[in-house]
Amino acid sequence: MSQRVNLPADLVEWLAGVACDVDTGAVPAAEILPRLASAGLVRAGVPVEKGGTGGDIVDGIAAIAAVAEESLAAAFILWGQRTYVEYLLQSPNGVLETQQLGHILDGQVAGATGLSNAMKFLAGLEPLQIVAEADGDDLILNGKMPWVTNLRRDGFHVAAAVDQADGGPALVVTVSHNDEGLVRSDDLELMGMCSSDTAALTLTNVRIPRERIFSDNAGQWLPKVRPAFAGLQCGMSIGLARRALSEAGKIAGAGRSVLGEPTAHLIQRLDRAEARMYEGLRSHEFETNAVPLFEIRIELAEIVAEAVSLELQASGGKAYLAGPGRSFARRWREAAFVPLITPSLVQLKAALLERQAAA
Structure with a gap:
Protein backbone atom coordinates (compact mmCIF):
# COMPACT_ATOMS: atom_id res chain seq x y z
CA MET A 1 0.00 0.00 0.00
CA SER A 2 1.27 3.45 -0.90
CA GLN A 3 1.80 5.89 1.99
CA ARG A 4 1.69 9.60 1.33
CA VAL A 5 2.49 12.81 3.17
CA ASN A 6 0.80 16.09 2.27
CA LEU A 7 3.42 18.82 2.31
CA PRO A 8 2.45 22.32 3.50
CA ALA A 9 1.09 24.32 0.57
CA ASP A 10 3.68 27.07 0.96
CA LEU A 11 6.52 24.54 0.83
CA VAL A 12 5.07 22.88 -2.29
CA GLU A 13 4.76 26.28 -3.94
CA TRP A 14 8.34 27.20 -3.05
CA LEU A 15 9.82 23.86 -4.17
CA ALA A 16 7.87 23.95 -7.42
CA GLY A 17 9.18 27.43 -8.12
CA VAL A 18 12.84 26.75 -7.39
CA ALA A 19 13.29 23.05 -8.25
CA CYS A 20 15.12 23.66 -11.52
CA ASP A 21 17.33 26.32 -9.94
CA VAL A 22 18.10 24.00 -7.03
CA ASP A 23 19.17 21.41 -9.56
CA THR A 24 21.56 23.80 -11.29
CA GLY A 25 22.83 25.47 -8.13
CA ALA A 26 21.21 28.87 -8.70
CA VAL A 27 19.42 28.61 -5.33
CA PRO A 28 21.74 28.44 -2.31
CA ALA A 29 21.66 25.10 -0.55
CA ALA A 30 21.55 26.98 2.76
CA GLU A 31 17.90 27.91 2.07
CA ILE A 32 16.68 24.33 1.73
CA LEU A 33 17.27 22.55 5.04
CA PRO A 34 15.66 25.27 7.21
CA ARG A 35 12.50 25.13 5.09
CA LEU A 36 12.29 21.33 5.29
CA ALA A 37 12.91 21.38 9.03
CA SER A 38 10.39 24.16 9.72
CA ALA A 39 7.77 22.06 7.92
CA GLY A 40 8.43 19.27 10.44
CA LEU A 41 9.68 16.82 7.83
CA VAL A 42 12.83 15.84 9.73
CA ARG A 43 10.61 14.85 12.67
CA ALA A 44 8.47 12.43 10.64
CA GLY A 45 8.70 8.91 12.06
CA VAL A 46 10.56 10.09 15.16
CA PRO A 47 8.96 9.21 18.53
CA VAL A 48 7.02 12.06 20.10
CA GLU A 49 8.98 11.72 23.34
CA LYS A 50 12.17 12.32 21.34
CA GLY A 51 10.83 15.51 19.77
CA GLY A 52 9.28 13.97 16.68
CA THR A 53 5.77 13.76 15.27
CA GLY A 54 5.40 10.03 15.89
CA GLY A 55 4.90 7.12 13.55
CA ASP A 56 7.72 4.91 12.33
CA ILE A 57 10.40 4.74 9.66
CA VAL A 58 7.73 4.45 6.95
CA ASP A 59 6.53 7.95 7.82
CA GLY A 60 10.09 9.21 7.37
CA ILE A 61 10.24 7.55 3.94
CA ALA A 62 6.88 9.06 2.98
CA ALA A 63 8.16 12.55 3.85
CA ILE A 64 11.22 12.10 1.64
CA ALA A 65 9.06 10.74 -1.19
CA ALA A 66 6.77 13.76 -0.99
CA VAL A 67 9.73 16.15 -1.30
CA ALA A 68 11.21 14.08 -4.15
CA GLU A 69 8.03 14.61 -6.15
CA GLU A 70 9.03 18.27 -6.28
CA SER A 71 12.85 18.16 -6.13
CA LEU A 72 15.23 15.23 -5.82
CA ALA A 73 18.05 17.51 -4.63
CA ALA A 74 15.90 18.74 -1.73
CA ALA A 75 14.90 15.15 -0.96
CA PHE A 76 18.58 14.17 -0.99
CA ILE A 77 19.24 16.74 1.73
CA LEU A 78 16.28 15.47 3.74
CA TRP A 79 17.53 11.89 3.36
CA GLY A 80 20.91 12.83 4.82
CA GLN A 81 19.32 14.72 7.72
CA ARG A 82 16.72 12.09 8.54
CA THR A 83 19.19 9.22 8.24
CA TYR A 84 21.52 10.94 10.70
CA VAL A 85 18.55 11.22 13.07
CA GLU A 86 18.09 7.47 12.76
CA TYR A 87 21.72 6.88 13.75
CA LEU A 88 21.18 8.96 16.88
CA LEU A 89 18.00 7.08 17.73
CA GLN A 90 19.55 3.65 17.21
CA SER A 91 22.92 4.30 18.83
CA PRO A 92 23.53 2.84 22.29
CA ASN A 93 25.34 6.12 23.03
CA GLY A 94 22.65 8.23 24.70
CA VAL A 95 25.09 11.11 25.23
CA LEU A 96 25.22 11.81 21.48
CA GLU A 97 21.43 11.84 21.23
CA THR A 98 21.16 14.26 24.13
CA GLN A 99 23.80 16.58 22.67
CA GLN A 100 22.75 16.57 19.02
CA LEU A 101 19.20 15.39 18.33
CA GLY A 102 17.37 18.63 19.09
CA HIS A 103 19.59 20.75 16.84
CA ILE A 104 19.34 18.19 14.02
CA LEU A 105 15.54 17.96 14.24
CA ASP A 106 15.10 21.73 14.02
CA GLY A 107 17.64 22.08 11.21
CA GLN A 108 20.05 24.36 13.09
CA VAL A 109 22.84 21.90 12.27
CA ALA A 110 23.00 19.53 9.31
CA GLY A 111 23.35 15.79 9.75
CA ALA A 112 25.27 13.96 7.05
CA THR A 113 25.49 10.22 6.53
CA GLY A 114 29.05 9.47 5.55
CA LEU A 115 28.32 5.76 5.85
CA SER A 116 27.98 4.96 2.14
CA ASN A 117 31.53 3.63 2.24
CA ALA A 118 30.61 1.65 5.36
CA MET A 119 27.58 0.09 3.69
CA LYS A 120 29.78 -1.01 0.77
CA PHE A 121 32.32 -2.33 3.30
CA LEU A 122 29.55 -4.30 5.01
CA ALA A 123 28.60 -5.87 1.68
CA GLY A 124 32.25 -6.73 0.98
CA LEU A 125 32.54 -4.16 -1.83
CA GLU A 126 35.36 -1.92 -0.60
CA PRO A 127 37.63 -1.27 2.43
CA LEU A 128 37.05 1.53 4.92
CA GLN A 129 38.77 4.80 4.04
CA ILE A 130 39.38 6.21 7.51
CA VAL A 131 41.71 4.85 10.21
CA ALA A 132 41.44 5.61 13.93
CA GLU A 133 44.40 5.48 16.30
CA ALA A 134 43.79 5.45 20.06
CA ASP A 135 45.42 8.21 22.09
CA GLY A 136 44.32 7.94 25.71
CA ASP A 137 40.59 8.67 25.87
CA ASP A 138 40.61 10.15 22.37
CA LEU A 139 40.71 8.85 18.82
CA ILE A 140 42.92 10.34 16.10
CA LEU A 141 41.33 10.01 12.67
CA ASN A 142 43.01 10.09 9.26
CA GLY A 143 41.43 9.42 5.89
CA LYS A 144 38.86 10.79 3.48
CA MET A 145 35.23 10.78 2.46
CA PRO A 146 35.12 11.55 -1.26
CA TRP A 147 31.39 12.22 -1.57
CA VAL A 148 29.09 13.37 1.25
CA THR A 149 25.80 15.25 0.94
CA ASN A 150 24.32 17.80 3.35
CA LEU A 151 27.63 19.27 4.49
CA ARG A 152 26.01 22.59 5.34
CA ARG A 153 28.60 25.33 5.65
CA ASP A 154 26.78 26.83 8.63
CA GLY A 155 27.49 23.65 10.57
CA PHE A 156 27.27 19.88 10.24
CA HIS A 157 27.88 16.56 11.94
CA VAL A 158 28.82 13.60 9.75
CA ALA A 159 28.80 9.90 10.59
CA ALA A 160 31.81 7.84 9.51
CA ALA A 161 32.98 4.25 9.85
CA VAL A 162 36.63 3.84 10.76
CA ASP A 163 39.11 1.01 11.05
CA GLN A 164 41.09 0.73 14.27
CA ALA A 165 44.84 0.95 13.65
CA ASP A 166 45.59 -1.54 16.40
CA GLY A 167 42.97 -4.06 15.26
CA GLY A 168 39.55 -4.87 16.62
CA PRO A 169 36.10 -4.17 15.21
CA ALA A 170 35.52 -1.14 13.02
CA LEU A 171 33.89 1.82 14.78
CA VAL A 172 31.15 4.23 13.73
CA VAL A 173 31.86 7.77 14.92
CA THR A 174 30.74 11.32 14.25
CA VAL A 175 32.90 14.30 13.37
CA SER A 176 31.87 17.95 13.21
CA HIS A 177 32.48 20.88 10.90
CA ASN A 178 34.67 22.69 13.44
CA ASP A 179 36.94 19.76 14.33
CA GLU A 180 40.55 20.76 13.78
CA GLY A 181 42.03 18.85 10.85
CA LEU A 182 38.68 18.32 9.09
CA VAL A 183 38.66 20.03 5.68
CA ARG A 184 35.56 20.37 3.49
CA SER A 185 36.20 20.74 -0.23
CA ASP A 186 34.30 23.10 -2.47
CA ASP A 187 30.99 21.69 -3.63
CA LEU A 188 31.46 18.93 -6.17
CA GLU A 189 30.71 19.95 -9.76
CA LEU A 190 27.71 17.73 -10.37
CA MET A 191 25.65 17.41 -13.55
CA GLY A 192 22.56 18.28 -11.49
CA MET A 193 21.48 18.17 -7.82
CA CYS A 194 23.89 21.06 -7.33
CA SER A 195 22.30 22.77 -4.32
CA SER A 196 22.72 19.73 -2.09
CA ASP A 197 25.86 20.72 -0.17
CA THR A 198 27.70 17.74 -1.64
CA ALA A 199 31.45 17.84 -1.10
CA ALA A 200 34.47 15.75 -0.09
CA LEU A 201 36.05 15.62 3.37
CA THR A 202 39.68 15.09 4.29
CA LEU A 203 40.61 14.13 7.85
CA THR A 204 44.16 14.84 9.01
CA ASN A 205 44.85 13.99 12.66
CA VAL A 206 41.28 14.83 13.66
CA ARG A 207 40.98 14.30 17.40
CA ILE A 208 37.62 13.31 18.86
CA PRO A 209 36.62 12.02 22.30
CA ARG A 210 35.27 8.49 22.63
CA GLU A 211 31.91 10.02 23.52
CA ARG A 212 31.56 10.62 19.77
CA ILE A 213 31.31 6.89 19.01
CA PHE A 214 27.93 5.78 17.63
CA SER A 215 28.93 2.14 17.89
CA ASP A 216 32.09 0.30 18.93
CA ASN A 217 31.26 -2.61 16.61
CA ALA A 218 30.29 -1.50 13.11
Missing part, protein backbone atom coordinates in the same frame (compact mmCIF):
# COMPACT_ATOMS: atom_id res chain seq x y z
CA GLY A 219 29.85 -5.07 11.87
CA GLN A 220 27.10 -5.68 14.40
CA TRP A 221 25.46 -2.25 14.40
CA LEU A 222 25.36 -1.39 10.70
CA PRO A 223 23.05 -4.29 9.71
CA LYS A 224 20.54 -2.92 12.22
CA VAL A 225 20.58 0.60 10.75
CA ARG A 226 21.02 -0.42 7.10
CA PRO A 227 17.27 -0.96 6.54
CA ALA A 228 16.55 2.63 7.59
CA PHE A 229 19.51 3.94 5.55
CA ALA A 230 18.35 2.15 2.39
CA GLY A 231 14.63 2.55 3.04
CA LEU A 232 14.87 6.31 3.47
CA GLN A 233 17.05 6.35 0.34
CA CYS A 234 14.31 4.52 -1.57
CA GLY A 235 11.93 7.35 -0.72
CA MET A 236 13.73 9.44 -3.33
CA SER A 237 13.00 6.88 -6.05
CA ILE A 238 9.38 6.52 -4.97
CA GLY A 239 8.73 10.25 -5.15
CA LEU A 240 10.43 10.77 -8.49
CA ALA A 241 8.63 7.81 -10.05
CA ARG A 242 5.28 9.05 -8.75
CA ARG A 243 5.79 12.49 -10.25
CA ALA A 244 6.91 11.21 -13.65
CA LEU A 245 3.97 8.79 -13.81
CA SER A 246 1.58 11.55 -12.76
CA GLU A 247 2.90 13.85 -15.49
CA ALA A 248 2.68 11.04 -18.05
CA GLY A 249 -0.94 10.42 -17.07
CA LYS A 250 -1.85 14.11 -17.36
CA ILE A 251 -0.44 14.71 -20.81
CA ALA A 252 -1.07 11.42 -22.59
CA GLY A 253 -3.85 12.67 -24.82
CA ALA A 254 -4.96 12.01 -28.37
CA GLY A 255 -2.66 9.69 -30.23
CA ARG A 256 -0.91 8.57 -27.05
CA SER A 257 -3.63 6.52 -25.35
CA VAL A 258 -1.44 3.52 -26.10
CA LEU A 259 0.65 4.62 -23.09
CA GLY A 260 -2.28 4.22 -20.68
CA GLU A 261 -1.79 0.52 -20.06
CA PRO A 262 1.99 0.58 -19.44
CA THR A 263 1.55 3.60 -17.16
CA ALA A 264 -1.11 1.83 -15.11
CA HIS A 265 1.04 -1.30 -14.96
CA LEU A 266 4.03 0.69 -13.71
CA ILE A 267 1.92 2.37 -11.02
CA GLN A 268 0.91 -1.10 -9.80
CA ARG A 269 4.55 -2.22 -9.74
CA LEU A 270 5.49 0.85 -7.73
CA ASP A 271 2.69 0.23 -5.23
CA ARG A 272 3.73 -3.42 -4.82
CA ALA A 273 7.40 -2.53 -4.30
CA GLU A 274 6.45 0.09 -1.71
CA ALA A 275 4.19 -2.32 0.15
CA ARG A 276 6.84 -5.04 0.17
CA MET A 277 9.46 -2.64 1.51
CA TYR A 278 7.20 -1.29 4.25
CA GLU A 279 6.29 -4.82 5.31
CA GLY A 280 9.97 -5.82 5.58
CA LEU A 281 10.90 -2.67 7.47
CA ARG A 282 8.11 -3.03 10.01
CA SER A 283 8.79 -6.73 10.58
CA HIS A 284 12.57 -6.06 10.90
CA GLU A 285 13.14 -8.81 8.32
CA PHE A 286 15.81 -6.79 6.52
CA GLU A 287 18.03 -6.65 9.59
CA THR A 288 18.84 -10.36 9.19
CA ASN A 289 18.30 -10.69 5.44
CA ALA A 290 19.23 -7.68 3.31
CA VAL A 291 18.74 -9.45 -0.04
CA PRO A 292 15.04 -8.52 -0.49
CA LEU A 293 15.83 -4.90 0.37
CA PHE A 294 18.60 -4.82 -2.25
CA GLU A 295 16.16 -6.27 -4.78
CA ILE A 296 13.55 -3.63 -3.95
CA ARG A 297 16.12 -0.84 -4.32
CA ILE A 298 17.06 -2.21 -7.75
CA GLU A 299 13.42 -2.54 -8.82
CA LEU A 300 12.58 1.00 -7.72
CA ALA A 301 15.48 2.36 -9.78
CA GLU A 302 14.20 0.43 -12.80
CA ILE A 303 10.70 1.82 -12.22
CA VAL A 304 12.10 5.36 -12.13
CA ALA A 305 13.85 4.84 -15.46
CA GLU A 306 10.68 3.47 -17.07
CA ALA A 307 8.54 6.24 -15.54
CA VAL A 308 10.59 9.11 -16.96
CA SER A 309 10.70 7.30 -20.29
CA LEU A 310 6.90 7.15 -20.29
CA GLU A 311 6.75 10.85 -19.41
CA LEU A 312 9.04 11.58 -22.36
CA GLN A 313 6.91 9.55 -24.75
CA ALA A 314 3.72 11.16 -23.46
CA SER A 315 5.20 14.65 -23.83
CA GLY A 316 6.54 14.09 -27.32
CA GLY A 317 8.75 16.72 -28.91
CA LYS A 318 7.66 19.34 -26.35
CA ALA A 319 9.90 17.62 -23.79
CA TYR A 320 12.92 18.45 -25.94
CA LEU A 321 12.17 22.18 -26.06
CA ALA A 322 14.19 24.14 -23.52
CA GLY A 323 11.23 26.06 -22.09
CA PRO A 324 8.34 23.59 -21.99
CA GLY A 325 10.67 20.69 -21.27
CA ARG A 326 12.63 22.31 -18.45
CA SER A 327 11.03 20.38 -15.59
CA PHE A 328 11.14 17.12 -17.53
CA ALA A 329 14.84 17.65 -18.29
CA ARG A 330 15.46 18.03 -14.56
CA ARG A 331 13.61 14.80 -13.80
CA TRP A 332 15.57 13.06 -16.54
CA ARG A 333 18.82 14.11 -14.86
CA GLU A 334 17.45 13.12 -11.48
CA ALA A 335 16.53 9.69 -12.83
CA ALA A 336 20.07 9.28 -14.17
CA PHE A 337 21.37 9.88 -10.64
CA VAL A 338 19.21 7.21 -8.97
CA PRO A 339 21.29 4.17 -10.14
CA LEU A 340 24.45 5.89 -8.88
CA ILE A 341 23.32 6.52 -5.30
CA THR A 342 25.62 4.47 -3.06
CA PRO A 343 25.51 1.53 -3.06
CA SER A 344 25.03 1.81 -6.81
CA LEU A 345 22.91 -0.63 -8.76
CA VAL A 346 26.04 -2.22 -10.20
CA GLN A 347 27.43 -2.73 -6.70
CA LEU A 348 24.14 -4.14 -5.41
CA LYS A 349 23.83 -6.54 -8.32
CA ALA A 350 27.43 -7.68 -7.83
CA ALA A 351 26.76 -8.27 -4.13
CA LEU A 352 23.65 -10.30 -4.94
CA LEU A 353 25.56 -12.43 -7.47
CA GLU A 354 28.29 -13.14 -4.91
CA ARG A 355 25.70 -14.18 -2.35
CA GLN A 356 24.01 -16.47 -4.85
CA ALA A 357 27.36 -18.04 -5.81
CA ALA A 358 28.18 -18.61 -2.14
CA ALA A 359 24.80 -20.18 -1.35
